[in-house]
Amino acid sequence: MNALPDGRHFFRGDDGYEPARRATVWNARLPQRFPDVIVQAADVADVVAAVRYAAAHDVKVGIRSGGHSWAANHVRDGGLLLDVSRLDSCVVDVPAMTAVVGPGKGGSVLAVELAERGLFFPAGHCRGVAVGGYLLQGGYGWNSRVVGPACESVLGLEVVTADGEQVYCDARHHPELYWAARGSGPGFFGVVTAFHLRLYPKPPVCGSSLYVYPIETADEVFGWARAISADVDRRVELQIVTSSEIPGVGLRAPGIVLASPVFADTEEDAKAALALLDSCPVRDDALVAVPFAPADLPSWFEAVMSNYPSGHRYATDNMWTSAPATELLPGIRRIIETMPPHPSHFLWLNWGPSPARQDMAYSLEDEIYLALYTAWSDPADDTRYGDWARTNMAEMAHLATGVQLADENLGQRPARFATDASMARLDAVRAQYDPQGRFHSWMGRV
Known part of the structure; x- marks a missing residue:
């Protein structure tokens, strides 16, 4: 039947x-x-x-x-x-500052809806990303340097297990399944039908700084970014995007964009948090320099999505690293020299050093995050562009501590995304909850 x-x-x-x-x-x-x-x-x-x-x-x-x-x-x-994209319900308890959200709920939609109620959740940076996969793989999102990867705000999950049983897991109920769900990503061995989330007050002030540098200053910009990495205020996301052109500011040549969101209590606090970013040694060469401007989530989503237009063909790869700039710069120069046309780009993100994390499968991160995003529209260019991200990350793999599952390319380049101890524990929990291997593991790993 x-x-x-x-x-x-x-x-x-x-x-x-x-x-x-x-x-x-x-x-x-x-x-x-x-x-x-x-x-x-x-x-x-x-x-x-x-x-x-x-x-x-x-x-x-x-x-x-x-x-x-x-x-x-x-x-x-x-x-x-x-x-499960149609499981997109959302029930918010404003006094308790919690929500129960289906896996198909768009994170950007959730963020805007919460903002209207004076609430906040560290949703992902890209519009359209549903919370299901985002939360399972860890969830680096808005203000995550302060509130942590979004999986740290998962209070519990409703899960259908491999035998079709419905269970609720949290720190007291099925704690090992709860541990595994927060960071195992596409290798999770169950179907999440709802996430129970901790919410936060909406930050009173949201803003950003914006600097655009010519590509010739790459060594100075990235050397400086690495040197200040430990000193960047955690309320600031120092994101550096390098691409072959920057249409948003009318630059039809390669350039480097530093677009850095900030969340703070007052505008004065926001400006103070961003002040360090005005110290780049080639500051006088900046084509655009805006130390602070007010912003909001809808405008940030719009800006981010200009790098990820729909209808394009994408290939990605990434790495975590704590290597010094002198070791990273040869690979960065190679990335710049071989970069495919816009909207392909190279992302540098100052992330750590991070505070102690909760006990969860999300167990591997480092000071700097590097990611490559190749984008093209013609299938005939698959061979030409499809391996650019993998090749360049492979060349720098000796400097990597691992990869992030958000931009994984494990099927083409298997890499470490959790600590050895966490991987052993994941395998043990999988053997308990999915002994027949009902759910697919990560690509590149049986």
Whole structure:
């Protein structure tokens, strides 16, 4: 008997299968991987039915929340692809400063809705990213240098396990599953149907600084950024984006943009927190210099998405590092020299040193985060551009302590994303909750 939800499942070869597969991936570079069946869950009952179907037929399960996995980790050959993007409910308890949110809820939508109520959550930087995959992989978002990666604000989760059982996990109930859910990302061995989140007061002042430097100053800019990394106020996100042109400021040549959001209690506090960023040794060469300007989340989302236009084909890779600038600069020069056309770009993020974290699977981070995002529109350029990110990160791998799952490329370049102790613990918890291997592990790892 077919226990899958009527009208919301598509076997390979059915009418509607390919549109359903296409709809699970934001990246226009749709992988040539084909699940046997795609299930579009409308509620928790559909999730339970899909997981029990997979168990009865001994097939693996991949899970899609928002489809923003660059590598489309959820789309695998064979098995069942469970699309939970329609589980997007949100119930906010303003006095308690908590929310219960479905995995398909857009983080940018959540952030704006909360702001209207005077509340805040460290949602992801990109519009359209659903909270499901974002929270599971760790969740670096707005003001995360202060409130921590978003998974630290997950109070509990409602999960459908490998045998189709519905459980609630937190620090007291199924604590090992709770531990694993906060950082295991696409390797999590269950289906989250709701997240219980801690909320925060909306910061009174949101703003940013903006500096644009010519590409010829790269050595000085990145050397300075590394030198001040430990001194950057944690309320500030020092993000440096390098690309072959910067249309937003009318620069049709390669340039370096320092766009640094700040969250503070007063405008004076915000300006003081940003003051260090006005100390770059090539400050007089800046093409644009705005030490402080008021901002809000909608405008920040708009600015970020100018680097990630829809309809493009994307490839990414990344690394955490604590290497000195002298060792990083040769690789950075190579990145700049080989950079594909805009909107491809190189991101440098001053992240640490970080405070002590909660005990959770998210266990690997470092002082500096580097990521490459290749974007192109013509499939004929796949061979030309598709390996740029991987190649350059591979060249710098000897300087890396690991990678972040947000921009993982594990299928093409397996890399460390958790401490050895955490990986051993993840394997043990998986063996307990998913002994048959019902849920796919990370790409690049059996």
